Amino acid sequence: MSQRKHIVAGNWKMNKDYDGGRALAQAVVDQLQATDTHVIFGTPFIHLKSVSKIVSGINNVHLAAQNVHQADSGAYTGEISAAMLRSVGCDFVILGHSERRAYFGEAGQLIADKVKQALKHELGPIYCCGEELDVREAGRQEEVVKAQIESELFHLSAEEFGQVVIAYEPVWAIGTGKTASPEQAQDMHAFIRQLIQDKYGADTANATTILYGGSVKPANAKDIFSKPDVDGGLIGGASLKANDFNAIIQSF
Ligand code: PEP
Secondary structure, three states, rough: OOOOOOOEEOOOOOOOHHHHHHHHHHHHHHOOOOOEEEEEEEOOOOHHHHEEEEEOOOOOOEEEEEOOOOOOOHHHHHHHHHHHHHHHOOOOOEEOOOHHHHHOOOOHHHHHHHHHHHOOOOOEEEOOOOOOOHHOOOOOOHHHHHHHHHHHHHOOOOHHHHHOEEOOHHHHHHOOOOOHHHHHHHHHHHHHHHHHHHOOOHHHHHHEEEEEEOOOHHHHHHHOOOOOOEEEEEEEEEOOOOOHHHHHHOOO
């Protein structure tokens, strides 16, 4: 049994109005059973404060934002800073998500800068990486994920890296209903852990939580989470249903 933290993180994406978000978080919390698994609500910005009140005082339940700007403050209309996120009780931020990469052009140095900025303000990055379908079909998934991680995370010191949670999310499995097989997830997670070991050593590699994301549902979570290098999940669609999200949390 590994000593790594198990995490189930929800990514609500751009869903739920203010009351709907409160109702969802409250429903999840009401059903939550005792568990060692850490639970993270990745909500739109407008929900952070109200969900923070709902989860306050509950052990191992945290909040994540879905973006942060790389500067401390200033004339960046429409953006949000790490300090602002900290001020409403946010502990994590999702970075490098494939939707940010595909629709907002985020990659490489920008993600590296956002990771660094998050850490400067004690926000734990939930760093997403993963290959597109054509890359998988060409058998080049390891090459692509390695390049992402090297350019976007390996500028960190070992101490900084220790605060990062990695989410491997094959793009072809996100929101598509297609899930990587537990073996495909395990192979990539083991590969990522080896990369970390080569760069930062075995202790850091063994302590790094690596989540799988891509159409995780109550029906497949147990099989995926049973793999030795899979430490939990980043959950999109199923995090919007309290019953499903709770069932996934209970899947270890
Ligand atoms: C995600 O958005 O990170 C995700 C994994 O979505 P879904 O679970 O809906 O595939």
